[in-house]
Amino acid sequence: MSGLEFAAPAAFALLLVAPLVALLARRRPAPLSVPSTAALEPLRPTRRLRLARALPALRVLAVALLVIALAGPRRGDARTIIPGEGIDIVLSLDLSSSMLQRFGDSNRLEVTKEVAREFVRSRQDDRVGIVVFQQDALPLAPPSADYAALDRMIADLESGILPDGTGIGVGLAAALSMLQESTAASRVVILITDGEHNAPSIGPREAAALAAALKVRVYTIGIVSNDPFQRSREIDEQLLRDIAADTGGRYFAATGPGELRQVYEEISSLERSRITRESFEAFDEYGPWFAAAAAGILAVDLLLRGTLLRRLPA
Structure with a gap:
């Protein structure tokens, strides 16, 4: 309360x-004039x-x-805030070979894993699920509050466990499948990629339409280069913006590890403030x-x- x-x-x-x-x-009404009140003084009220x-x-x-x-x-x-049912989040992570490019002191995949693990470890009442994708998608863990197990799972991720490619649509669709039966007050997908959709599977816009119908917000994160020319050739940022806009989420571009951490922190703050407002609608x-x-x-x-x-x- x-x-x-x-x-x-x-x-x-x-x-x-x-x-x-x-x-x-x-x-009181105007008092009456009397010669003396001495005789009334001994009387008690x-x-x-x-x-x-x-x-x-x-x-x-x-x-x-x-x-x-x-x-x-x-x-x-505030009784609507129940541990484990406040926010259900699914991380949809791109494991394509392009994620092995240098990013800060490491490569894009290693930095993505490190920041995702920090994000999971910082959760309290939220449940987190994991989907990875290349040309196809692989659901690894449904939304869970077992943060230690999720941390180990993310740490062991490697590129190449699926046929190479970038299936943004199928990566989003697999995450939505995990959230379809969720009764959490807030349902969110955080999709991270560094490339353009090039897989012969469900299209990203069709998957975004499904997310909007399910009322699932999608936050898209683009791992991008500092070079504008190279950036425009590597990733379809407009597509990622449209997916986020169509579902009530936001698109973020990260050019380095520090920016990626800030993105996760901002998403966490946005969702926490949203669920706090919703939970106090009843008085x-x-x-x-x-x-x-x-x-x-x-x-x-x-x-x-x-x-x-x-x-x-x-």
């Missing part, structure tokens, strides 16, 4: 009315008189409770309880003034 909050805190300005209510409630003098406090309390009700006290219901509203209490107090006040304390000044 979240902390108590108020939907309309500006309503508390109405508390300035409470003292005015107290003054009006205590207003009766219970009825003392009760009548307390009536203004009831009205002030009722006004205060009504103001609190108008402010909308509520508590967010326990307390305003009606305060309003009911105020109505009850006013009813008691009116009842007392109309019966037991009818002839006594408050």
